[in-house]
Amino acid sequence: MPDDFVTKSLFDSDELVPPQGTDGPCFDDTDAPPFEVAIPPIRLVPKEDREPYLRLALIGGVGPRTLAALVHHFGSAREVANATLKDLGKVSGIGPKLSTLIREGTQSDLLELVQQHCIEHSVQILVPGDCQFPRMLLELENPPLFLMFRGKLQTNDSLAIAMVGTRHCTSYGATMAERIAKSLARQGLTIVSGLARGIDAICHRAAMEVGGRTIGVLGSSVTEVYPPEHDVLAEEITSHGAILSETHPFSKPKAGVFPQRNRIISGLSLGVIVIEAADRSGSLITAQHAGEQGRDVFAVPGAVTSRMSRGCNRLIRDGAILIQDADDILEHLGPLVEGIELENGARVSHPAELQLNEIEQSVLQCIESLPTDIDSVVLKSGLPVSRVLSTLSVLQMKGLIKRPSSRTVSR
Amino acid sequence: MPDDFVTKSLFDSDELVPPQGTDGPCFDDTDAPPFEVAIPPIRLVPKEDREPYLRLALIGGVGPRTLAALVHHFGSAREVANATLKDLGKVSGIGPKLSTLIREGTQSDLLELVQQHCIEHSVQILVPGDCQFPRMLLELENPPLFLMFRGKLQTNDSLAIAMVGTRHCTSYGATMAERIAKSLARQGLTIVSGLARGIDAICHRAAMEVGGRTIGVLGSSVTEVYPPEHDVLAEEITSHGAILSETHPFSKPKAGVFPQRNRIISGLSLGVIVIEAADRSGSLITAQHAGEQGRDVFAVPGAVTSRMSRGCNRLIRDGAILIQDADDILEHLGPLVEGIELENGARVSHPAELQLNEIEQSVLQCIESLPTDIDSVVLKSGLPVSRVLSTLSVLQMKGLIKRPSSRTVSR
The missing domain is CATH 3.40.50.450 (Rossmann fold)
Incomplete structure (x- = not known):
């Protein structure tokens, strides 16, 4: 913990909301005036840009707005590293104080220190676009x-x-x-x-x-x-x-x-x-x-x-x-944005599926998002027809499947 | 308590909802088939109809639907007392069993017994339309x-x-x-x-x-x-x-x-x-x-x-x-259907008025439902202008008054 006192006195109590102005959003775009154009935060860091991107991201005072504005202005994180103070000052929304911070940051060896530290402590770093980045x-x-x-x-x-x-x-x-x-x-x-x-x-x-x-x-x-x-x-x-x-x-x-x-x-x-x-x-x-x-x-x-x-x-x-x-x-809970595969191989697209019993789960697993013939569900599941039909009713009632026609079902 | 056992076993527990079919609405229109025409319950009992009305109302099995249907059919409660079994049978929705009950009821002296009992025990009876009837x-x-x-x-x-x-x-x-x-x-x-x-x-x-x-x-x-x-x-x-x-x-x-x-x-x-x-x-x-x-x-x-x-x-x-x-x-709580006068003489038209402090109350009392001039509120309340104005803001914020124009207020 860098500074136990500061952290403790200000934030170590979940009963105490910190003083106004400090509980804002994460981005800490030092002395940031309002940006003229809203540039969306970076959702993907190209592989070749990873190191220069991280170098920028590690600079205290650089938040998603500044970072996005920089990359937008110079074309890539790599190019930002080559920018002079004067160049940086031209970026909309970046003042002299922040320009200096950025210039110093791109020249520092903080990234190398962090990377060394990560190796020593089995820490992994993820940037937006990495497949593990949530x-x-x-x-x-x-x-x-x-x-x-x-x-x-x-x-x-x-x-x-x-x-x-x-x-x-x-x-x-x-x-x-x-x-x-x-x-x-x-x-x-x-x-x-x-x-x-x-x-x-x-x-x-x-x-x-x-x-x-x-x-x-x-x-x-x-x-x-x-x-x-x-x-x-x-x-x-x-x-x-x-x-x-x-x-x-x-x-x-x-x-x-x-x-x-x-x-x-x-x-x-x-x-x-x-x-x-x-x-x-x-x-x-x-x-x-x-x-x-x-x-x-x-x-x-x-x-x-x-x-x-x-x-x-x-x-x-x-x-x-x-x-x-x-x-x-x-x-x-509503449906997941994207279906996921559980450890047991089952695909889940709605949290309510976790509540299903084994038979309900196995019937559901036979149903695709496109209309699936009920006969094929019976065949795939290996269950008696009557059992499949009653289970389909339950799944429909729980809102987990639809019946596009009398002979088909879909997720 | 007429029959302690029955009452106790069935209803003396607010934890136990009684068996289905017994917790329906109050009206107990014995063997009542659905009435053909919906007749609204009686909202006013004419003074001259009071006794015959009560006589009908005391009959077990007669609920608001039957009573309304009877009065509707015969013109008044008085007339029902003169009706024969045959006449009663002609009323839509009244079967033979209920007809007999009504005929017996109109001829019984239950009302006299009840009235005597009420006198002895300082009990008052209210019928719809009595000014004390809620x-x-x-x-x-x-x-x-x-x-x-x-x-x-x-x-x-x-x-x-x-x-x-x-x-x-x-x-x-x-x-x-x-x-x-x-x-x-x-x-x-x-x-x-x-x-x-x-x-x-x-x-x-x-x-x-x-x-x-x-x-x-x-x-x-x-x-x-x-x-x-x-x-x-x-x-x-x-x-x-x-x-x-x-x-x-x-x-x-x-x-x-x-x-x-x-x-x-x-x-x-x-x-x-x-x-x-x-x-x-x-x-x-x-x-x-x-x-x-x-x-x-x-x-x-x-x-x-x-x-x-x-x-x-x-x-x-x-x-x-x-x-x-x-x-x-x-x-x-929303506003009252009709404003009421409290014991202290103040008029209340919204439960939230009960939360007001003395000054707020006295200012509110100077405001009518029609637009009232603010000058007249100041005059009536006897309070300093600034005090009246700030109190008006509070009352407006609490939704108790409106400001139809810059110079007037209304409830």
Whole structure:
């Protein structure tokens, strides 16, 4: 942890929303005036541009807006490295202070230091467009410029749900966190959380306990786990998923790093479950990010008399989905943008499919997105006709298949 | 209580929804086939028709549909008393069994017995159109045919809110019931409930404790309080409001009397607050009635792990308004159909007016429903101009006044 004091005093409490102005979006485009033209963030870094891109991305003060503007102006990240101060100053929205920072950054050896550090600590770096870079993050308005991770990221991690909550949880919160995390992880969902004390840690542990997958998103770098006592937990997570961060190991402590981290927690997930949260909890920021990102927000209700349920009750009052168990969540999640293949080879295109029994699953696996003849479903599944027909009714009722005609079905 | 056993076994549990078919609407139009023409229930009983009307209304098996059909067919309740069995049989929707019941009923001396009983027990009888007959009940699809009450009904009882919940409440439920009932009663709302054990009794007592008004709606007759141990409570209520019932003292025990009673609890009120309820609680029937009657449904959230909060959490999930305190309720209630005059002489046309401070109230009292000149508000209120202007802003923000022009305001 670069500066324990600053980080602690400002952000080490998920009960305390940091002072206004620091909890904004991630991009830290130093002294950034409004850009004249809106240039979309970079969704793909060409292979040959990877190193110069990273060199730019590591510069403190360069966010997705500046980076996109630079690449747009000079044609590629490589060309930015050759730009003089004068050239840089010509880019719309880049002032003298930022120009100097960029010029110094492109000449520094920070990237080499980071790369050496990554090799020593088995850390991998992902940039947008890398096949492991989570697709859902690319859709964000302010995606992370790069991700550093330890462990393993899998295709089925796109079937992820975020679970967050207060560090100072009650026994009720702990019970609900464990119960829901276990149930969702058992059904094949990856549990994403923030590795904080309290609810976060309980959710990570619960997922691992039932053999599920979990991803810990850090505000600190992946080699300086914060809080320090979760060092071992982080290590465990790397063998059941991954820990990841957009903070590099030599970065200076920055305001707003935890709230910014929260947008990645929600961004990685189909929805965010708030288990327990006080009135001004950081979890509410994650919920807010989730709403802005078009993710579902779920909350566990609690007694009005419990301070730690106030945030959840308020969320529900304001429109979050009240949930009592894991099924309430699976029923609400919409279809995946892209179907994924599970470890057992089954293809899943809707989280509700995880709730199906074996027969329902095997019948569903015989159905394509194009109209499939019912006869061929019977043939493929090897099940009796009557069984297939009744199962098709169930699948249709659950909204998982359509019947384009009397003789065909489709996903 | 006519038959304690039947009543107890079938209905004395607000956790147990009675068997299907018995929790239907109040009207008990014996062997009633569907009426051919929909005749609206009677909203006004002419003075000269009062006794024959009551005689009909006291007949077990005659509900609002039959009574309306009879009066419609014969022209008045008086005429029905002169009808032969053959005449009665001609009324659309009235079969032989019901005809016989009606003929016997019109000839019996039940009304005289009831009237004698009422005199002895200081019970008053109201029929639709009586000035004390609660106006909001007249709007119901199935209004009570008559009401018997002890105590006093006031104009400001139209500013009523129902509070219901389980008989087997937890300490959390008890705390919330007391807290919310006291706060609402203090602000001038009449607390309506069902005089049952648990939540109901707590709400009645809380309202009285702070000097507020309360109405107890009984399933039994007002002279046979059920449960018997609430005899004293009922007596107390008569000096802080009223106990009322649509069941006459000589009626036979009938299935569904408690669920039917619940429609009066919600019908009397601007909204229904469910404090604590198990999954199949009778309180959920009251909430359902409320929804059907166009009343607001409020519910107090609770821990998922508490059986007694399941009903409330489910209500919220299904669209009830989550509330944490009395203010949440006052903010949600819509304007009254008709403005009422409070005991202090102030006119109230919106429940939110009860939350106003003294200055806000006195400024509001100077504003008519027609555009009122701001100068005249200043003059009438006797307050400094700046104070009036800032108060007008507050009132406008709270949605209690409009500003038709820059120089005028209106309610």
